[in-house]
Amino acid sequence: MEHFDASLSTYFKALLGPRDTRVKGWFLLDNYIPTFICSTIYLLIVWLGPKYMKNRQPLACRKILVVYNLGLTLLSLYMFCELVTGVWEGQYNFFCQGTRSAGEADMKIIRVLWWYYFSKLIEFMDTFFFILRKNNHQITVLHVYHHASMLNIWWFVMNWVPCGHYSVCADNHPDHLRGHLAMFVPSWLVIFPNRIHDFPDYSLHKLLHSDLQQAGSLPAERAPEGPPERVPDCRQRTHQQLFIPGKQCEAEEATEGLRSKSCKPPHHVV
Structure with a gap:
């Protein structure tokens, strides 16, 4: 394994040049093998998971989904704030910014971008929850490609261009943050299924209501009492x-x- 890693490092150095020494020794960044193994395990679970769950009941995972989405929401908020303040302190240029041009601000960006890279590993759980809940229609080719590729892409980014202009690429966390908030709020609502009836009849209510009925958490709707309203001929x-x-x-x-x-x-x- 060490010989294989040394061969990979030699190849990457010849192709991309020397690595950035500021991230030497950081967790998961010294060699590519752990990132590659994690991505391979993810793809195997995507392939075998639906087959394993085929004849089993779907799992609700409600409480853990609330904790998971709340944690990622807070992590995304932290990364967004750190990126904005780091870019402001380093007076970054949004069109072209070097990797060694802002001193301590560059190190602040590098630290937060490592969390961004690590969050790609955490977000593998998005697909695992789909599998456990048997929402296989949500596991699209684009979804799997995005999750499997992002961890690998950012391993290379963190080793060769861990700051500078790549901070602008990661600084799209308003969308990332809104995405996790959009997942967190409905998952919080399904913890309290009886409160859903207090919401007006919007599409979100209909979506959650039908989902809970299928899971057996809500009783089926009763037919209206009395004769049906007469419709004109x-x-x-x-x-x-x-x-x-x-x-x-x-x-x-x-x-x-x-x-x-x-x-x-x-x-x-x-």
Whole structure:
């Protein structure tokens, strides 16, 4: 394994040049093998997980989802604040910024970008929760490609360009933060299924309500009591729509559309 890692390091150095020495010894960054193994295990779970869960009941995972989404929301908020303050302190140029141009501000950016890289490993859990809850329709090719590639891409970023202009690439955390908030709020709501009925009949309520009914957390909706409301006959509605003051219009059948068979002007008495 050490020989293989040395061969990889020699190849990467010949292809990309020397690594940035400021991240030497940092967790998961010294060699590429752990990152590659984690990505491979992720892909194996994506392949085998749905097969394992095929004949098993889906797991709710509600409480752990709340903790997971809250943790990632707070981590994203921390990274966003650190990136913004680091870029401000280093007076970064958003068009072209070197990796050794801002002194201590560069180290602040490097530290927070390591957390950004590590968060890609944590976010493998997104797919694992889909598998455990049997939401396999959410495991798309784009979803798997994104999660499997980001950890590897940022390993190379952290070893060769761990600050500078790449801080601008990672500084899109308003979207990242909104994404985890959008996941956190519904997962908090499903902890209290009885409170969902207090919400107006918006699409989010419908989505959560149907999901909980399928999971057996909510009783099925009862049919309305009393006789159903009488709906006007199609012929009645047709005559009402075709009636025009001053004319006598006749409609043959409502199934033939809203076409009148004949329209005759009224006879005037001489």
